[in-house]
Amino acid sequence: MQSYLFETEEHSALRAQVRRFAAREIAPHANEWEEAEEFPRDLYARAAEAGVLGVGYPESYGGGGGDLSHVVVACEEMILAGRSVGTCVGLGSHGIAIPPILRVGTEAQRQRFAAPVIRGEKISALAITEPGGGSDVANLRTRAERDGDHYVINGSKTFITSGVRADLVTVAVRTGGPGHGGLSLIVVERGTEGFSVGRKLKKMGWWASDTAELVFENCRVPAANLIGDENAGFIAIVMNFAIERVFLAAQCVAIATLAYQESIAYARERQAFGKSLTGFQVVRHKLAEMATRIAAARALTGEVVTRCLRDGDGPALAGLAAMAKNTATDACSFVCDEAVQVHGGYGYMREYLVERLYRDARLYPIGGGTREIMNEIVCKTEGY
Amino acid sequence: MKILVSLKRTADPDNANKVKVAPGGAKIVTDGLEPKVNPFDEYAVETALRLVENGKTRIAGDTVVVASFGPKEAATNIRQSLAMGADSGLLFTTDDDSLDGDLVARALAKVVEAQKPDLVILGKQAVDGDSNQVAQVLAETLGWPSATFAMSVNLSADKKTVTVGREVDGGVVKLTLTLPAVISVDLRIVGAKAVTNNVTPAAFAYNDGPRFAPLPMIIKAKTKPIAEAPLASLGVDTGLKVRYTGFELPAARKAGIKVKDVADLVERLRTDAKAL
Numbered sequence: 001m002q003s004y005l006f007e008t009e010e011h012s013a014l015r016a017q018v019r020r021f022a023a024r025e026i027a028p029h030a031n032e033w034e035e036a037e038e039f040p041r042d043l044y045a046r047a048a049e050a051g052v053l054g055v056g057y058p059e060s061y062g063g064g065g066g067d068l069s070h071v072v073v074a075c076e077e078m079i080l081a082g083r084s085v086g087t088c089v090g091l092g093s094h095g096i097a098i099p100p101i102l103r104v105g106t107e108a109q110r111q112r113f114a115a116p117v118i119r120g121e122k123i124s125a126l127a128i129t130e131p132g133g134g135s136d137v138a139n140l141r142t143r144a145e146r147d148g149d150h151y152v153i154n155g156s157k158t159f160i161t162s163g164v165r166a167d168l169v170t171v172a173v174r175t176g177g178p179g180h181g182g183l184s185l186i187v188v189e190r191g192t193e194g195f196s197v198g199r200k201l202k203k204m205g206w207w208a209s210d211t212a213e214l215v216f217e218n219c220r221v222p223a224a225n226l227i228g229d230e231n232a233g234f235i236a237i238v239m240n241f242a243i244e245r246v247f248l249a250a251q252c253v254a255i256a257t258l259a260y261q262e263s264i265a266y267a268r269e270r271q272a273f274g275k276s277l278t279g280f281q282v283v284r285h286k287l288a289e290m291a292t293r294i295a296a297a298r299a300l301t302g303e304v305v306t307r308c309l310r311d312g313d314g315p316a317l318a319g320l321a322a323m324a325k326n327t328a329t330d331a332c333s334f335v336c337d338e339a340v341q342v343h344g345g346y347g348y349m350r351e352y353l354v355e356r357l358y359r360d361a362r363l364y365p366i367g368g369g370t371r372e373i374m375n376e377i378v379c380k381t382e383g384y
Numbered sequence: 385m386k387i388l389v390s391l392k393r394t395a396d397p398d399n400a401n402k403v404k405v406a407p408g409g410a411k412i413v414t415d416g417l418e419p420k421v422n423p424f425d426e427y428a429v430e431t432a433l434r435l436v437e438n439g440k441t442r443i444a445g446d447t448v449v450v451a452s453f454g455p456k457e458a459a460t461n462i463r464q465s466l467a468m469g470a471d472s473g474l475l476f477t478t479d480d481d482s483l484d485g486d487l488v489a490r491a492l493a494k495v496v497e498a499q500k501p502d503l504v505i506l507g508k509q510a511v512d513g514d515s516n517q518v519a520q521v522l523a524e525t526l527g528w529p530s531a532t533f534a535m536s537v538n539l540s541a542d543k544k545t546v547t548v549g550r551e552v553d554g555g556v557v558k559l560t561l562t563l564p565a566v567i568s569v570d571l572r573i574v575g576a577k578a579v580t581n582n583v584t585p586a587a588f589a590y591n592d593g594p595r596f597a598p599l600p601m602i603i604k605a606k607t608k609p610i611a612e613a614p615l616a617s618l619g620v621d622t623g624l625k626v627r628y629t630g631f632e633l634p635a636a637r638k639a640g641i642k643v644k645d646v647a648d649l650v651e652r653l654r655t656d657a658k659a660l
Contacts, residue, residue: 051598064599
């Protein structure tokens with residue numbers, strides 16, 4: 001059964017709605033948008049109208065209510081029925097950009113920055129990684145100097161999902177001294193003087209989502225855009241990471257499930273040596289191994305969600321979220337690789353979905369914290 | 385205004401190719417297929433909701449009640465309509481196999497007597513049996529006016545009549561019915577402006593298709609009432625009048641041929657297909 005242990009009838013009703021939206025609004029255009037490396041901007045509004053975009057956000061900010069468990073199943077259906085990982089992650093970039101604003105921002109900031117994004121009127125992005133360093137968050141170098149009631153930002157960010165089109169970007173900046181104690185989060189709006197998109201980056205996968213390099217040159221941002229206290233940004237960034245890793249693990253489970261389903265369908269249909277591929281034990285065992293890895297990844301991802309809902313997303317969750325991310329990314333990489341293998345020559349062709357999923361899968365052991373950083377987090381939480 | 389909508393659950397129509405025929409052709413086997421709301425019934429719910437709305441807001445005092453016949457699990461399908469916006473559900477429990485169009489229509493007539501709706505809206509047919517009987521038999525049993533295969537519905541400002549558009553060969557027939565009445569709906573009824581009630585502004589356009597149920601509505605639906613009672617409690621004769629004598633799968637389609645050009649096509653149509 002392709003569902004999480006925590007699911008109730010409510011989740012399956014939500015799945016049905018999201019499935020219908022994704023099958024109707026995304027799947028028919030999946031290849032076209034991936035090849036064009038962009039999806040139409042009005043998809044945000046349509047997703048919001050259908051109640052898909054706001055899942056997991058409070059109704060008071062235009063969201064649909066629900067919690068992490070609802071976000072995870074909605075995300076899975078978007079990928080399974082939408083069949084375009086790039087579109088789903090682009091459409092979902094607010095999932096990392098908005099939570100810090102809701103968590104540590106003021107009520108005015110939530111209404112001004114978060115609500116229009118949740119309503120699908122504006123696009124948001126989160127900018128942490130810099131050309132000179134990604135994993136080493138505590139040493140990021142983009143500076144924001146206080147000047148009266150403004151901050152003047154200088155520096156650059158890279159690998160920013162939805163950065164090309166974003167109307168507002170939640171940016172990690174250095175407002176204080178070196179190390180994690182000198183970091184802050186600030187919202188920079190499109191059109192602010194000194195803020196520009198350096199270039200749109202070409203990627204291995206996730207084609208339908210745009211990825212940008214962002215440049216800040218004497219960019220003056222009102223001090224009112226500072227999210228949370230000055231120099232207290234690191235904890236907000238880290239808390240956000242833990243949840244992002246759950247999202248990434250859930251995406252991996254969904255992508256692997258999709259690649260597995262495609263492989264079963266192909267193996268049933270494809271004939272070789274007078275029988276279908278499923279008639280060969282070597283292929284059946286491949287499928288069984290794929291199913292097993294997915295089940296394990298799903299179980300651990302589901303456990304993180306359940307624990308998060310039960311115990312809160314405190315520091316104790318970070319280790320398990322890191323384990324889940326590594327388990328799920330490994331399962332996804334393995335399953336997508338085997339899916340290409342089951343498809344043979346066709347699996348190497350762009351017209352087959354598994355070829356694209358194989359490329360999409362490669363992001364996950366890197367993005368949102370590398371596999372190696374995940375292991376460092378596990379070491380810390382395990383106490384050695 | 386009170387509207388009653390009937391709802392049937394059918395084996396997942398998106399996976400109809402997985403339906404099997406039992407050995408001997410005694411019945412259809414739908415094992416492993418998720419029961420879903422018959423699509424035409426979903427359109428009926430959408431129609432009812434549009435009639436009791438002023439654009440995006442509900443008209444106070446108007447209600448939509450959804451009734452279904454089937455096993456206890458059918459409550460899930462009713463709840464889906466509640467998540468779309470219907471107010472309450474009625475589930476009359478019985479086996480799916482112990483129903484036919486005639487029994488459902490007579491049972492619905494009893495429900496109508498108890499609920500006293502101003503309008504009954506049904507899907508034109510269920511996509512499993514495609515019998516297309518319930519609306520017609522129900523209207524006859526009640527002695528109410530009816531219009532089937534509605535592609536448009538306009539509720540008059542005084543809420544005393546509905547004008548129903550029906551697609552027929554060569555055009556659209558419009559029938560005006562005095563309420564209470566029975567309507568069965570076709571696919572086009574969920575077009576952006578197919579349903580009008582003289583309250584929702586003429587400029588307002590719905591999204592095509594039945595609406596999405598957002599998460600808050602899904603959560604709210606859990607608290608809406610679904611009254612459950614055995615089918616027998618309606619006091620209808622539960623004997624079946626429709627008997628199925630056998631089922632068989634249609635013959636597998638043969639591969640087509642490719643023609644060179646129009647001349648070849650015409651030749652093939654004349655000689656092979658004998659269509660010209």
